[in-house]
Amino acid sequence: MDDKLMLMIPGPTPVPEQALMALSKHPIGHRSGDFSKIMAEVTEGLKWLHQTQNDVLILTASGTGAMEAGIINFLKRGDRVLCGNNGKFGERWVEVAQAYGLNVEVISAEWGKPLDPEEFRAKLEADTDQQIKAVIVTHSETSTGVLNDLETINRYVKAHGEALIMVDAVTSLGAVSLPIDEWGLDVVGSGSQKAYMIPPGLGFVSVSPKAWEAYKTADLPRYYLDLGPYRKNAAKDTTPFTPPVNMFFALQVSLRMMRAEGLENIFSRHHCLMTATRAAIKALNLPLFAPDEAASPAITSVYPGEAVDAEQVRSVMKKQFDIVLAGGQEAFKGKIFRIGHLGFVCDRDILSAIAALEGTLSSLGYSEFSPGAGVVAAAQVLTSA
Numbered sequence: 001m002d003d004k005l006m007l008m009i010p011g012p013t014p015v016p017e018q019a020l021m022a023l024s025k026h027p028i029g030h031r032s033g034d035f036s037k038i039m040a041e042v043t044e045g046l047k048w049l050h051q052t053q054n055d056v057l058i059l060t061a062s063g064t065g066a067m068e069a070g071i072i073n074f075l076k077r078g079d080r081v082l083c084g085n086n087g088k089f090g091e092r093w094v095e096v097a098q099a100y101g102l103n104v105e106v107i108s109a110e111w112g113k114p115l116d117p118e119e120f121r122a123k124l125e126a127d128t129d130q131q132i133k134a135v136i137v138t139h140s141e142t143s144t145g146v147l148n149d150l151e152t153i154n155r156y157v158k159a160h161g162e163a164l165i166m167v168d169a170v171t172s173l174g175a176v177s178l179p180i181d182e183w184g185l186d187v188v189g190s191g192s193q194k195a196y197m198i199p200p201g202l203g204f205v206s207v208s209p210k211a212w213e214a215y216k217t218a219d220l221p222r223y224y225l226d227l228g229p230y231r232k233n234a235a236k237d238t239t240p241f242t243p244p245v246n247m248f249f250a251l252q253v254s255l256r257m258m259r260a261e262g263l264e265n266i267f268s269r270h271h272c273l274m275t276a277t278r279a280a281i282k283a284l285n286l287p288l289f290a291p292d293e294a295a296s297p298a299i300t301s302v303y304p305g306e307a308v309d310a311e312q313v314r315s316v317m318k319k320q321f322d323i324v325l326a327g328g329q330e331a332f333k334g335k336i337f338r339i340g341h342l343g344f345v346c347d348r349d350i351l352s353a354i355a356a357l358e359g360t361l362s363s364l365g366y367s368e369f370s371p372g373a374g375v376v377a378a379a380q381v382l383t384s385a
């Protein structure tokens, strides 16, 4: 049916009508007083969402651009960096760091498993002459649905004292608490099409005073992604280049919605959506890809194995129910399907998706569950929260 598409992928995510309406307004000049007012308001809102007094800079870029900016502005050619890799995004930051000539050491874990903080501890403790300049970690690894133990890894980085901690928070920011100031996170990147509830197009980077100190001697090539001019301009409530002004209108709306909901409520909603989805998948006797103790509140990956074909599940969900799920990436293409539940997602969306999934599984001949079991399990979690 037209106009009934329900996106349950981990970005782009659904956009509330208020934000869509804001996008449809006439653009305004980005050097106008009216734009500066919006810039001031959204910058304040971003600091609130990031739980920080640090600069939070806004780029015209997807999440990758925000992360690339975060990596290249604070390091020197040949710097030794530790990079966590347990999925598609961890792998990407390894590639970015290598592309800029950094000396990258990879700490990896199998896809579907969390990174082991002890491996970071061992490397950091052995580095007595403080050659490690940055540790790069993907908080919520979207390709697998694993939430890495950033808090513990970061504690080891703090004990090291020299290295900056750089975080891909693209699917964790706004879904799970990320207390930047309390933890002392130096560089945190995110993107508008995830928990921000607006379309793709804006990237965000928060930068600590310690990272700005490193900026002074950093020497990797940069121009459009040089964060210095973004900071200077942000101090005057403006931007160095022409920003997508309509996206700023939408961001203003979505940040107001988030403030009205409250941080704690946003985090508990995501936690609840995750718990309900996982309870349903278990009740359907399908294996979850990420373990309970490292499950992302943004996305749930299902690994059906031989039980049912993951791509057929996605195809029926789309054709029959207008619900879009994500597939697996790289080696897990065709092997897993992923249910995104971040941003503008409510209890009803989960119940619809699970009910549709039950119908889909039955139609594909998978019968290892009693009909309704998934819906009942999800509803129990949602109504007892």
Ligand SMILES: *Cc1c(COP(=O)(O)O)cnc(C)c1O
Pocket: 010, 011, 062, 063, 064, 065, 089, 138, 140, 141, 142, 143, 168, 170, 171, 191
């Ligand atoms: C979506 C996402 C990104 C950014 O991807 P873009 O396509 O550049 O927006 C980065 N990291 C994670 C974990 C993501 O989920």
